Amino acid sequence: MPKALVVLLAVPLALTACSSGGKTVSEEGKTAPPASQAAAAAPKTIEVNLTDDGCEPRNIAASAGPTTFKVTSAGGGVTEFEVLDGSTLLGEAEHVAPGKDGSFSLTLRPGSFTTLCPGGAKYDKGTLEVAAGPTAAATNAAQSKAAVDAYLVYVKGEADQLIAATAPFAAAVKAGDVARAKNLYAAARSHYEAIEPIAESFGDLDPAIDARAGDVALDQWGGFHRLEKALWADGNVTGMGPVADKLEADLVKLRQQINTVELEPAQIANGAVELLNEVSTSKITGEEDRYSHTDLSDFAANLAGSQAAFDALKPLLAGAQQALSDQLEQRFADVKAALDGHKGTDPTGNGFALYTTLTAEQTRALSTAVDTLAEPLSKVAAAVLV
Amino acid sequence: MAGPAQAPLSRRRFLAAGAAAGAVATVGAGFGLGPFHRETPAAAGDSRGSEPFHGLHQAGIATAQQDRLLFAAYDLITTRAADVARLLAEWTDAAARMTDGLDAAPAAASSLAPPTDTGEATGLDPAHLTLTFGFGPGLFTKNGVDRYGLAGQRPAALADLPAFPRDALDPAHSDGDLCVQACSNDPQVAYHAVRNLTRIARGTAVLRWTQQGFGRTSSTTSGQVTPRNLMGFKDGTNNLRTDVAGFGEHVWVTAADGPPWMVGGSYLVARRIRIHIEVWDRSSLTDQEATIGRTKTEGAPLGGQRERDPIDLSAHHGGEPVIPVDAHIRLANQDANGIHILRRGYSFTDGIDPQTGQLDAGLFFLAYQRDPRRQFVPLQQRLAVDKLNEYIQHVGSALFAIPPGSPAPGQPIGAALFG
Numbered sequence: 098m099p100k101a102l103v104v105l106l107a108v109p110l111a112l113t114a115c116s117s118g119g120k121t122v123s124e125e126g127k128t129a130p131p132a133s134q135a136a137a138a139a140p141k142t143i144e145v146n147l148t149d150d151g152c153e154p155r156n157i158a159a160s161a162g163p164t165t166f167k168v169t170s171a172g173g174g175v176t177e178f179e180v181l182d183g184s185t186l187l188g189e190a191e192h193v194a195p196g197k198d199g200s201f202s203l204t205l206r207p208g209s210f211t212t213l214c215p216g217g218a219k220y221d222k223g224t225l226e227v228a229a230g231p232t233a234a235a236t237n238a239a240q241s242k243a244a245v246d247a248y249l250v251y252v253k254g255e256a257d258q259l260i261a262a263t264a265p266f267a268a269a270v271k272a273g274d275v276a277r278a279k280n281l282y283a284a285a286r287s288h289y290e291a292i293e294p295i296a297e298s299f300g301d302l303d304p305a306i307d308a309r310a311g312d313v314a315l316d317q318w319g320g321f322h323r324l325e326k327a328l329w330a331d332g333n334v335t336g337m338g339p340v341a342d343k344l345e346a347d348l349v350k351l352r353q354q355i356n357t358v359e360l361e362p363a364q365i366a367n368g369a370v371e372l373l374n375e376v377s378t379s380k381i382t383g384e385e386d387r388y389s390h391t392d393l394s395d396f397a398a399n400l401a402g403s404q405a406a407f408d409a410l411k412p413l414l415a416g417a418q419q420a421l422s423d424q425l426e427q428r429f430a431d432v433k434a435a436l437d438g439h440k441g442t443d444p445t446g447n448g449f450a451l452y453t454t455l456t457a458e459q460t461r462a463l464s465t466a467v468d469t470l471a472e473p474l475s476k477v478a479a480a481v482l483v
Numbered sequence: 484m485a486g487p488a489q490a491p492l493s494r495r496r497f498l499a500a501g502a503a504a505g506a507v508a509t510v511g512a513g514f515g516l517g518p519f520h521r522e523t524p525a526a527a528g529d530s531r532g533s534e535p536f537h538g539l540h541q542a543g544i545a546t547a548q549q550d551r552l553l554f555a556a557y558d559l560i561t562t563r564a565a566d567v568a569r570l571l572a573e574w575t576d577a578a579a580r581m582t583d584g585l586d587a588a589p590a591a592a593s594s595l596a597p598p599t600d601t602g603e604a605t606g607l608d609p610a611h612l613t614l615t616f617g618f619g620p621g622l623f624t625k626n627g628v629d630r631y632g633l634a635g636q637r638p639a640a641l642a643d644l645p646a647f648p649r650d651a652l653d654p655a656h657s658d659g660d661l662c663v664q665a666c667s668n669d670p671q672v673a674y675h676a677v678r679n680l681t682r683i684a685r686g687t688a689v690l691r692w693t694q695q696g697f698g699r700t701s702s703t704t705s706g707q708v709t710p711r712n713l714m715g716f717k718d719g720t721n722n723l724r725t726d727v728a729g730f731g732e733h734v735w736v737t738a739a740d741g742p743p744w745m746v747g748g749s750y751l752v753a754r755r756i757r758i759h760i761e762v763w764d765r766s767s768l769t770d771q772e773a774t775i776g777r778t779k780t781e782g783a784p785l786g787g788q789r790e791r792d793p794i795d796l797s798a799h800h801g802g803e804p805v806i807p808v809d810a811h812i813r814l815a816n817q818d819a820n821g822i823h824i825l826r827r828g829y830s831f832t833d834g835i836d837p838q839t840g841q842l843d844a845g846l847f848f849l850a851y852q853r854d855p856r857r858q859f860v861p862l863q864q865r866l867a868v869d870k871l872n873e874y875i876q877h878v879g880s881a882l883f884a885i886p887p888g889s890p891a892p893g894q895p896i897g898a899a900l901f902g
Contacts, residue, residue, distance in 0.1 A: 158589035158590040158591070158592060160592030160593065226589040227592075228589075228592045355872040365596075422688075428686065465560070465689050467686055469685055469686040472682065473686070476596055478596065479591060479596030479597040480593045
């Protein structure tokens with residue numbers, strides 16, 4: 098398949114790491130040269146192998162920019178590879194034989210091109226699809242840094258509010274005031290839900306703060322959902338004082354760790370998608386807040402966090418990716434409008450209806466709206482690749 | 484991410500290797516046949532290969548019927564006609580590629596982007612994949628609203644089906660603004676196609692319902708052996724054969740029929756027909772054969788000896804008609820009633836009915852025709868007295884206009900409607 102064959106050697110290791118982890122902040126990231134400089138300097142390489150049948154890959158996808166075609170042969174009948182724009186020859190490698198590689202370089206611009214491999218037994222023609230590469234704006238390191246800084250301001254603000262809003266909640270738990278604690282639960286944790294992908298990058302902090310029943314051993318279970326169960330399922334918070342104290346301490350630890358975070362724009366983009374994936378897999382199903390049914394409050398927080406990440410990245414999308422940016426703007430608004438259709442007055446719901454009041458049709462409509470937004474959002478990481 | 488050391492593997496090269504392995508396996512299987520062997524519905528050599536996508540008609544209608552189906556019906560959620568036109572253009576491109584055994588789209592240039600193709604068909608032969616697109620009434624008007632300015636283009640033949648006696652239609656298995664019929668001899672290939680088309684549609688259309696079919700219940704060309712449906716009877720013996728001259732007059736819309744954008748197209752009626760398997764299984768062989776009007780093992784019409792013996796509707800024995808008055812083949816027989824449709828149905832099984840614990844299984848009836856008002860509708864009305872009704876129930880229904888094919892790359896399905 099074409100995608101298995103297109104080898105983009107130029108992508109630096111630091112970015113390879115964040116593409117697989119998405120949310121992790123690698124240690125190497127601190128010492129590696131800024132990805133933007135590395136990517137801008139080195140041309141991409143596409144390997145082409147000549148066989149009796151023709152050229153492999155037959156159909157090539159690439160991104161715009163300086164590109165080297167490295168042409169090799171296993172000894173078949175085809176010895177030549179050409180890239181054409183219509184009938185105009187752009188570049189070629191001739192007389193390629195085993196051990197005698199051919200290479201040529203082109204600066205590819207976006208568009209559809211033809212490849213030729215004269216004498217191919219099965220085919221002598223293929224395609225080269227060149228997508229628009231990273232936008233000029235995105236290659237501006239200063240602009241990238243501004244985007245990251247803007248997002249970190251948001252993250253720190255949410256973390257501060259998380260600590261502030263959890264304090265009265267924890268106090269109510271410790272005072273044994275179940276009703277008051279219930280009313281403060283959703284509002285406190287919403288600040289966590291808004292920045293959850295960041296918290297998840299700190300190893301054991303997320304399980305300590307946000308594990309659900311069954312995620313960890315029962316004797317180690319603490320955090321928001323342990324208190325949720327005590328408040329709603331047990332109706333009794335006796336013995337929960339230490340759990341509340343530990344939660345507050347963990348949130349302080351989280352806030353401190355956030356000061357050390359270094360991010361790439363692509364990671365922020367992936368985090369924005371992850372927040373919507375959270376909605377799709379646990380809020381839409383009512384699993385997240387299975388005792389309190391305050392899932393829509395968490396949904397709203399995930400959405401707000403995703404939107405904040407997108408807002409920070411928006412300047413990087415201006416220009417070549419403006420259409421994507423506009424589409425996302427509209428779809429964020431659509432999801433928000435759909436969610437705002439479920440405002441509620443139950444004091445525990447933090448302004449939203451309880452999950453249990455939704456019909457199957459209503460949850461399906463919300464789910465569809467989220468999918469509709471998340472699909473194009475998943476394209477942002479590549480679009481802001483520097 | 485692929486590294487330079489990774490051995491290049493193209494899907495087509497992989498296929499060539501697989502085809503050789505398949506040939507060996509076929510020979511081996513031949514030696515294993517006992518004195519009583521089951522007929523193989525399709526020759527093993529036929530299961531691989533690709534069907535042409537472009538043409539005057541869409542593929543998947545006259546195409547020799549493949550063994551597997553995934554049918555998908557969609558609701559349009561956009562308010563703009565341009566979005567629908569763009570979706571059809573993107574679907575056309577992706578369908579042409581996947582039919583040819585390629586990924587749904589050229590690979591993404593960056594590994595930070597999700598793969599453009601979902602990948603589960605990588606290394607698989609297209610196995611005669613066809614993707615057939617249709618327009619439901621909701622494309623033209625929905626709940627009385629002309630969403631896309633197309634109400635005036637709605638073909639008269641795309642008239643809502645009337646209610647038929649005994650229908651028990653579930654909206655969750657009925658209707659749809661758009662449809663895709665994906666047929667292949669490999670169910671994973673069909674699934675891959677629908678999954679990727681659904682992904683492409685995100686934001687414009689959402690899945691309304693899907694139906695998998697695991698075995699064809701019709702033959703559509705002369706060379707195909709008649710398959711059996713879940714009642715254990717051969718089905719489709721007298722179906723139209725698309726390689727026999729004259730079938731087109733029953734299937735393709737002509738210029739005289741109109742509207743112009745439908746010329747070369749067809750109409751598809753889809754009915755999800757539940758078979759009450761448990762009840763059928765406790766009926767005597769005599770009852771079963773009298774219900775269908777054929778013998779169970781051979782498939783011969785009652786009074787005949789072989790499957791393709793002529794159906795003698797006038798034969799009597801002891802004062803009673805040999806083929807009962809309410810037998811299915813008497814009422815449905817296409818030669819006797821002059822109504823011909825191209826059936827392209829599949830058996831389905833979808834777990835159990837949660838209410839009864841019985842199998843939720845049956846026939847997903849698909850029929851192509853030139854005008855449902857003159858074909859499916861009167862035919863189904865004749866079947867109101869069919870003895871078969873004791874054992875079956877229509878639980879889903881949908882009707883689609885199937886526009887003509889995409890004649891060449893760059894010409895989307897339905898372009899004449901949106902042009």
